[in-house]
Amino acid sequence: MSETGTEQYNFKIVRSFAFSALFWLVIGLIVGLWIAFEMFNPALNLAPWLSFGRLRVVHTNGLGLGFGLAGIFATSYYILQRLTRTALPFPRLAQAHLYLFNTTIALAALSLMAGMNTTKEYAELEWPIDIAVVVFWVMFAINVFATLIKRREKQMYISLWYIIAMTIAIAILYIVNNLEIPVTLFKSYTVYAGANDANVEWWYGHNIVGFIFTVPILAMFYYFLPKSTGLPIFSHRLSIISFWALNFAYLWTGAHHLMLSPLPEWIQTVAIAFSIFLIAPSWGSVINGYYTLQGNWEQLRTNYLVKFFIFGITFYGLQTLQGPLQGLRTLNAFFHFTDWVVGHVHMGTMGWVTMIISASFYYMIPRITGNQLYSIKLANTHFWLILVGQLIWTITMWIAGIQQGAMWKATNPDGSLMYSFLDTLTSLYPYYRLRFAAGVIYFAGILIFVWNLIMTVRQAPQKDEAEQPIQNKELQSWG
Amino acid sequence: MGITSKPVVFAVLSAAVILIGSTVTVFIPLFMPSTQPVSAYVKPYTSVELEGRDIYMREGCNNCHTQTVRPLRTEVLRYGEYSKPEEFAYDRPFLWGSRRTGPDLNRIGGKYPDSWHYRHMQSPQSMFEKSNMPPYGWLAKNRLDTSNSYKKTSILGYGFSEQDVQVQISQYRSKVTADTYLSKETRDLVTPAELHHELTEMDAIIAYLQKLGRDVKNLETKK
Structure with missing residues (x-):
């Protein structure tokens, strides 16, 4: 590593985080398939720790914090060093970050299976694990800012802005939402009560999605799309406007998760207004992505990575239209609490997030190991399987959501309810079976992805880029 | 753009931008009794x-x-x-x-x-x-x-x-x-x-x- 001098990039840490991400991805998806099966057949609730209520949070935390964060750390450490032409200042700290991160996620999964659950969505972990999360986040932040301060490239490229914003925002969100008073080592109560707790939680819940599943993924998009196509980003100015508008508007919108709830109406209405506004900066990035390929659309066929980026950003675009619309009171009254929202989330995670991380890894791993990608053919198979799996998955859930929403609302001519609750649930089982099948297709694609990368690093290296000296040209001709 | 060459200023500015919406819609309501009113008819849990x-x-x-x-x-x-x-x-x-x-x-x-x-x-x-x-x-x-x-x-x-x-x-x-x-x-x-x-x-x-x-x-x- 870089003990021999600061002249070498530290790519070992990138590789370790990338494979940590793949590990948690596989675990998270197995749990996902398990609970998807439980939805139409409760027989899999074999033991308390395998019951749906406990496993659902293992699925969300395992993929959001395990896969998502590890993917972000891997790509951030790579992008950061590349764009600043500076090696990580504290490689040992980064190594400790890696160990603490994986230990924390493992303990998180085990504690959730043991029922240590604060119930605040995406913040279910109990207080000792919260502290560990904050500690590894600070370890990450130290390397981020130290690298930026030591950097050799004067201008910070767009991706670095997004990494900075994420580092700051996640710290604020995580600490504020997780303020709790311990009862024992395994149990605590939040400091907020009722409507306030709901408001704080969905401010967090919405923005943790924003600053884990949007902001750093955009950092990857803005770096790896130009890198893998050789085309500069269409508009630097548009990316500046999008960046600041997104960061400003995102934080006002959490309450659209609490439409028609006992939360004060003005907070809900403000959230609606800003949600609509948020379409603009979101589509700023979508347009920037599309126009970057202007005149070079043949790369969709010739460059296997471009598919991932363009379909990924398209799902991001669809989601950022769907999200604000779901937040409108009238539509929310119909869609909220149904599977429609579950479909919405999964288009983002299975479409946008996973496709961009996949392409980023396909770009990075061969370069940091000095090997060729094991198989482009397999990468294409991976792409089509996760695309088809995701589309069947999400569209099935949208239909299920519309059906259940309509059945909840259906009344007889005398004004009485047409369906019992159980009727509205059991009518969804065919969709749940299809969703499970779609999940299997998707999972097959992910296994191919993992296999492809394992085989890539297992080949005898042609040249070890961990030893590769820092070059002068990184930012040439960008925007 | 000047601030894209100043990481610390950039970070502080990002934090400020992020905190505006957070303060108005979340932090201030925490101190408004109307957000979570208390009423005598609702009793705590035993x-x-x-x-x-x-x-x-x-x-x-x-x-x-x-x-x-x-x-x-x-x-x-x-x-x-x-x-x-x-x-x-x-x-x-x-x-x-x-x-x-x-x-x-x-x-x-x-x-x-x-x-x-x-x-x-x-x-x-x-x-x-x-x-x-x-x-x-x-x-x-x-x-x-x-x-x-x-x-x-x-x-x-x-x-x-x-x-x-x-x-x-x-x-x-x-x-x-x-x-x-x-x-x-x-x-x-x-x-x-x-x-x-x-x-x-x-x-x-x-x-x-x-x-x-x-x-x-x-x-x-x-x-």
């Missing part, structure tokens, strides 16, 4: 109900059940009076939920007798063949741990003395173990013999479910 609530959280019941009835015609028809902010003054955390795989529970209290819940928790499928709810019969095999009950209520500021908590626990134990308890037969059926005279986790979670919405119902009958 320690047994609170233990039940903790079991509800432990099992992640909130992943499938909401606890907010929205002010919509069919929703009020299905569940009862819509949820009011006052009802949640003692809820730390809130348990409104985000997905209804199962029905809303904010008005479940008093809707069914305890015996219904004992049977349903033991085996949801024995009552509703096609239900996808996991069975929770094993809760009746666990003795209720009340060693932290007082500490819990005092952290939550419910204003109970240690003795109050002991009384609440022993009163509830007497209630469900008495021969006159209306749901005795079902309770004895799902509870192992050695725990017939003890409080179980099942007893506590049912006590909690029976509390949900009860204060609002009492208010409605008074009107």
